[in-house]
Amino acid sequence: KAGVTQTPRYLIKTRGQQVTLSCSPISGHRSVSWYQQTPGQGLQFLFEYFSETQRNKGNFPGRFSGRQFSNSRSEMNVSTLELGDSALYLCASSSGQRGEKLLFGSGTQLSVL
Amino acid sequence: AQTVTQSQPEMSVQEAETVTLSCTYDTSESDYYLFWYKQPPSRQMILVIRQEAYKQQNATENRFSVNFQKAAKSFSLKISDSQLGDAAMYFCAYNDRGGSEKLVFGKGTKLTVNP
Numbered sequence: 001k002a003g004v005t006q007t008p009r010y011l012i013k014t015r016g017q018q019v020t021l022s023c024s025p026i027s028g029h030r031s032v033s034w035y036q037q038t039p040g041q042g043l044q045f046l047f048e049y050f051s052e053t054q055r056n057k058g059n060f061p062g063r064f065s066g067r068q069f070s071n072s073r074s075e076m077n078v079s080t081l082e083l084g085d086s087a088l089y090l091c092a093s094s095s096g097q098r099g100e101k102l103l104f105g106s107g108t109q110l111s112v113l
Numbered sequence: 114a115q116t117v118t119q120s121q122p123e124m125s126v127q128e129a130e131t132v133t134l135s136c137t138y139d140t141s142e143s144d145y146y147l148f149w150y151k152q153p154p155s156r157q158m159i160l161v162i163r164q165e166a167y168k169q170q171n172a173t174e175n176r177f178s179v180n181f182q183k184a185a186k187s188f189s190l191k192i193s194d195s196q197l198g199d200a201a202m203y204f205c206a207y208n209d210r211g212g213s214e215k216l217v218f219g220k221g222t223k224l225t226v227n228p
Contacts, residue, residue, distance in 0.1 A: 102158075104150075
């Protein structure tokens with residue numbers, strides 16, 4: 001079974017640009033969650049999608065958005081990038097049953113210059 | 114809001130020895146899940162062990178075991194017979210029964226294994 005796939009692995013953008021990150025969950029998994037990881041703030045929950053519906057959202061500005069497609073693949077978008085958006089963005093998938101283990105991808109390292 | 118605290122930013126252990134990583138959490142819920150995740154230099158988060166709060170028995174997975182003290186809101190991870198491959202960042206995480214899979218993570222503990 002293929003793992004959670006995130007693309008791209010690395011991304012360099014400049015302030016003011018926008019970026020789209022992609023996550024393909026494990027086959028059969030209907031839930032996808034996104035996390036931002038920075039040295040200062042640690043791991044912070046961005047949002048969670050289940051069957052194309054946003055089920056929960058973290059405390060991030062509206063510049064951060066996401067969506068999930070019918071095949072469970074998910075994308076997150078960050079508009080008007082700021083230097084502070086530089087981070088490792090991790091995606092995780094699961095079956096959607098509460099308490100089920102989340103399986104993480106290797107992340108997308110975003111650098112904003 | 115729930116919080117998770119890992120008070121040891123760094124720990125080191127000799128190969129084949131035992132090490133315990135600490136984690137405390139704060140919640141008003143009575144039913145929840147606790148996890149330990151490992152993040153090696155490859156950056157991928159790997160689940161080490163999971164504990165359900167309503168189960169009294171401490172979870173174990175091979176060389177990894179937890180000491181879950183619900184009243185004290187403590188959830189420590191013990192790694193026995195440490196191996197070089199155990200070197201990584203370890204994160205404690207909390208999930209409640211609110212219908213979401215949102216995890217609240219601690220800041221992490223960097224574990225070094227010395228040969």
